[in-house]
Amino acid sequence: MNSKARIAANIALFSVLFFTSCRKYLDQVPNDRLNMDEVFKKQSLSEQFLANIYSTILDEGDPIHNHPFIGTADDIDFTWSGGGTLNYAVNVGNMGRANLVFDFWQGLYGGIRSANYFMQHIDENDEIRRLHGQDMIDRYKAEARFLRAYFYFCLMRQYGPVILMGDKVIAPDAPADQFQLARSPFDSCVDYVVKELDEVAAQLPLVAQKDGNVSDADYGRATRGMALAVKARLLLYAASPQYNGNTDALLANFKTSTGAPLISPNYDPGKWRKAADAAKAVIDMDIYSLYKDPSGDPLKSLQGIFSQGWNAEQIFVRKGNGLITWDVHCEPRQAGGWSGVGPTQEMVDSYFMSDGKLPSESPLYSETGFTDVDGQQVYNMYMNREPRFYRDVTYNNSIWQGGTMSKPAPVTFYANGPNGRNGHPTDWTKTGYLCRKNVAPQTNVGSGGNGQQQSRPLALFRLGEIYLDYAEALNEADPGNGDVLKYLNMIRDRAGIPQYGAGVNPLPAPASQDEMRKRIWAERKVELAYEGHRFFDIRRWKIAPQVMGVLHGMDITKNDNSFYTRVPTITPHLFLPSYYWWPISQYELDRDRALIENPGY
């Protein structure tokens, strides 16, 4: 019967569906998808893994958005106070473990874990071994190890004593008690990182190379000089008062569970010696030199340090970076920029005069009257200053060209001027100055800009700093050692100002260790301005409470010569007792009960 046949067909269909193999229907994920085992079989994939570890290196090119190490010291006043400008929150004291700002703890430890994992697995990569030999594997391993050490350094400069993970890669499914690790005393952290850097320095090449040849394509990878430079700065910090014999009352309970102080209260002069030796080791590599422009023009030399990528002064370079953002934020409004990176009067007052003396000492300095410079009335405060001043600071009526400006023109900061406070709700400098150090005038991406960017490598470490590190440490370890003046003077010479006790029109050499220290600090403030050093220097020298607070600038509310009056800047730069270090997040403290908060938070 017809309908019976149909019924039979129905039943058959039902049965077929019912008994279809379930397993096959649901088995869909192919076996040959990418997984971590595969990553460590292929060269290009392993190199991508390594590149990701490299990317953890903080991009310090854009301090407005990326880090607090510029603009929260006494160097710069970022004009913005809004939610996106986190430096402002730090400056007004609105930072704590519940209100985290620029918290790099997680990112850096992520890099540390990846580096550990990479070192444990890169030996599995037979493809690299086959194509380039064990050398490349060893070198990549050394690069990862260097990066791990550098990340620890970055953690330590921001958070003080840290948790040392060693080679440990904790499994993600480990029970919670395996995550209860404590911080090690700062000195132990230093010892660990220094040992790592020493060992890895021996393995790293002097210059980037591939298959035994210098390789342009590999510039930017870790080198011996980078390892030694990081070590030099770390040891300098470790020898400084913040970490060496710090007996601040706030640290009374800052101890390990066994009662050992996390920051040593005992002063150890040997630390300065180690720091000096470490800096000298970089210098003695003899492959770096201060950048000098072939024309001999000091201003061009000083600008070239940053604009001439990969020059011989640059030791540790981050090629990809956010300097474009820096450019735009520094450029005045009349050039299409955001007009908001204002050096403080305190910084302006720190630049030397062309005679090599500080303004307070020099007869060339005057705070009265004006000088006609190419038809512009220039306040005498800005006359006869050293080349670094003219490289670094855009002051009222200084000439600038860049951004959307088609020809050089004076820049003013009068209230009603083109960059003044009355012309825009937020984009006006509150100090009456703008920064022009390491600002590429070609960059033209601000309002009405054509999007042109002048990208350039960012030097995170350069020889100029190492000279000053060396001079400072040696002056503490071995006052009177001739190298102290030698390297300090090399910096001054390149800056185009008279040296102490040497060269043309010499100034008297500092007479005492104290005097020398003052001179080194003064030089450092100017030479390394706006490069992210001042933030750490005022902490490690423990002068932050004195230099921070109310900072000054010109009177930007004015439209006439009363502009040239020192007035407090609108935004204070507070330094709270806790501000020596960054807070450890509440999130972290809740998950690691062995971890203690930094003092004062």
Added chain:
Amino acid sequence: MKLLYCVTKTLLCFIGLLLIHVAGFSQHINLHKKNVQLFDAFKSIGKQSGYNIVYDASLFSREDKIDVDLTSVSITEAIDACLRGKALTYRIDGKSVVIEPKPAGRTESSPGPHTAQTPRRSIISGKVFNDQGQPLIGVSVIVKGTTAGTNTDSLGEYQVSVPEGGRTLVFSYVGYEPQEIVIGGQKIINVALVLKKSETNDVVVVGYGIQKRITTVGAQSTVDVEQLKQPVANLTGLLAGHAAGIIGVQRSGEPGYDNAEIYIRGISTFTSSSPLILVDGVERDFRNVDPEDIATFSILKDASATAVYGVRGANGVILITTKKGRVGKTAINAQYDQGVTAFTKLPQFADGATYLKISNEAYKNSFPSDPLPRYTDGRIDSTSKHLDPDLNPDVDWFDVILRKYGHNRRARVNVNGGSDKAQYYLSIGYYDETGMFKTDNLAKYNSSIRFSRYNFTSNLTLNVTKTTKVDFGASGWISNGNYPGNGTGSIFSNAYIMSPVTIPVKYSNGLSSRPRTADMANPYASLTQSGYATEFNSQLWSNLRATQNLDFLLKGLSLTGMFSFDNSNRHQISRSKSVDGYFATGRDSAGVLQTIQTSIGNEFLGYDRHNGGSRRFYLESAINYKETFGRNSVTGMILYNQSDYVDAFAGDFISSIPYRYMGLAGRATYAFDNKYLAEANFGYNGSETFAPGNRFGLFPSFGAGWVASQESFFDAIKNTVSFLKLRFTYGEVGNSNIGGRRFAYVSTVAQNISGYSYGRNNISNDINGLNFGEYAVNVSWERAKKYNLGIDIKTFNNAISLTVDLFRELRRGIFLKRGDIPYFAGIGSNPYGNIGAVNNKGIDATLDINKRLSKDWNIIFKGNFTYNQPVVIDDANAPWPYPWQQRIGRKLGARFGYVALGLFKSDQEVANSPYQTGITKAGDIKFKDLTGDGKIDANDMAPIGYGSLPEIVYGFGPTVSYKNWSLAAWFKGIAHVDIALSGNGFQPFIYGGERGNLYANITDHWTPDNPNPRPFYPRLTYGNDNMNYQSSSWWTKSGAFLRMQTLELNYDMHDKRWLKGVGISHMNIYFIAYNLMTVSGFKLWDVELGDGNGAQYPLLKTYNLGARLSF
């Protein structure tokens, strides 16, 4: 609905008459029974023959038993056999067999009403409609207390001769409430029957089938489909408040993007809580279904109802069936309406002068050392006087970009009808809606928001043989959307960010204005000068089902199989542009406006395209069994299904893999005398997303019920409480829709993440980054244990019915990331696990009151209420240091923040209080130091609110009808919910400077001169310089509201001569006001939009006028 007719009817003794309505169509009656009750025999015969067998119950008794042995006989032979030897006869009237006493051979000594001699008969005629005004065919019309009667014909008309003494006509029809009409002197009686709500015959849609309502033990609620027929495009926004058990809110009113969040009995998990939504048995998105095409809308809430869906059922199930054809004359319905739309509420911003004054105050507070005010008095004066608006703008941006009114319209036509062999339902619908953005006449293109949609539905039922039925359905929709080149979100956010005083709408010299700040765009330019985007969506659903009756193998057995194929497509094309922006810097000595260019635009339209689409195959086959043995009713079902869904434009490898599941489902129910009920269900499912060996799970459920009102001891109070049923169910259901991560059992590698650049001398050696993505974990679905205790009660002669369900759900194995791993471990993405647990408890209830006050007046009141509170048992996080911070033991989704104590009264008080970060002064919010450690930090955060999802959702509404008029209202409310304020436009000067609007209520703030202890805003400052705007109880406001969602006035006309003249049998004219008004303590924006700054496209209110016609 067709199945409704096939359900075995239980006998009901109703005012002396027993009616059996059956609709099988066998010409050959088989009946082999010994000692069978006469009415059982009639029942059987009626069912097989398709005839109504109508008789007076007093003619014979329950004890009247006969032996019958009939094989393939006709209806007359069968009835003859039954009545053999009895003093009864019968006549066949159309499709009815009327059993009557044999005419007496002698004179009756005591004449009964049905044996009256020399009857004086009168003739009554009329027509019977359903509540839609369609004629009902085959309605039994009986003169009460007599055997006289007839059935309506194919036009729904009848003519009955009433014997003398007949005073009342009884109209009865399967599925409809019987109705009695007193004849009085009427000659023509037209009647509209209403659908039956009776507990015995009513059926409910359950998973993979239907059940008689009386024997159901699960927790289901149904949405009155009529209430869904509102003038809105998107159905999802209508559900909350229309059915017990739905928790929902709608967060946007943008045409085409106005989906509401819907949760059944709230949220019980940290992962997806979205219910499973099935349209005609297949998982489908119902938002664009035309409500006119919906036949039933059911919500399955407890385990017994959802266990058959196994791993998909834990979040509850929504079942929607579309209309099918009915046997009868072709009925045509048409509807058209048109209306205006307006925003329910628009935020009100401060005007320019106020903005400037407030800015000065806040600026002074933040920067006291600045000797100058932020804005000069001259500027403020010029702004308030609107002098030179190029330089002193004062713009209400919402007024600039938004119109006051939009409009919408709907049109639809449907046709249904059919014969015994085939029935059909065809419909086509059109909807369009115009948004409220303004357009600029200068633009050649149209950038206004317009959404239009065409729906079509066709359902065909073919009775291929007497035992084989085939259903075919094809339906779908096509929608077209037109939008500005910039997304609505960015236009609203631009309007929120742009202060009234920064730029004018455009400069008087014709240039487009724009400030220098890169991320502040001119809202008007970004709306009208940004090009346009079009969006086209199409959706096709098709299903084919064959049902085979297997009675010849085993009585009550049937087999069904279904195949469905769905396909959807989406094309978005945006043609965007931007204009050059200029900013005025002043006027030169000649008064000419000086401007600088602030942005470079693209004056030509760009082109960008996005496509999307998907397809799904679904297969289902089932064996069903249903039989009644005396007072025992048994049903059984075993079902197999599998589904394969492919995202045709998947963005990555993992999501390109088909989404599949397969499974078995089963159900067995038993009912004794409709009194004692038992039910067991199971789902056995597998999902492709879990590891082999972990893919299949069994989800059982059990239920029991007791219809107390069926007990004999209940008879005493049956007049007060006519119906009482108690139900209890327990079961386990799963949720495999755990989100987060598919195939968690395989590890992934994150590619194209941050890399590094190497190379000097112009050599670019940029290497992409790669790292661990997600770690492999062996996880499975979430498992929910659900308990439900329900009671159904009817009182006052069925006028009031109340259903209350108490529920508890324990959800375990919730798919969560481990939260107890510290950052220093460096594990980028914490691994998932089945580690969370939530206990959800609550109650939902439905109340129906239906009271006919008089012949003309009728009152209906419906209400429903849902309350639930999910409590976290395990959130996989590290324990918090202080008890008030614990999430465990607290409501899931509860809000945490600082506890505001009020405002600091003096700087002295600040100094003497626990330390708060930032610059804190008198007038700032003072927080409670819960730890007592002298400072306010994260450890001082405590529960401060219910969260953004309400705990209570309710709806109610009366319908009053008088003759042909009816007025219906529906109110919807939510409670136990709050709103946390944050963001641009709300937080004054969040970015410093002229960024961010100020709400008009900004004047209500603390100042030293007006130290109001409880103003809306604390002391105003520029930027982020203290803790005032941290999440705190100060900014947590009640989000409760009561909304008059609909107000509808109807006028019904049928049987009017002038209508008939144009072929219209029935006409209904209506006016609907939707979202007419809202009562809420929250005033800043439409309260339903919820958290943040209110920068969403507000909800709409509409006023529609229209008509429905039946031909």
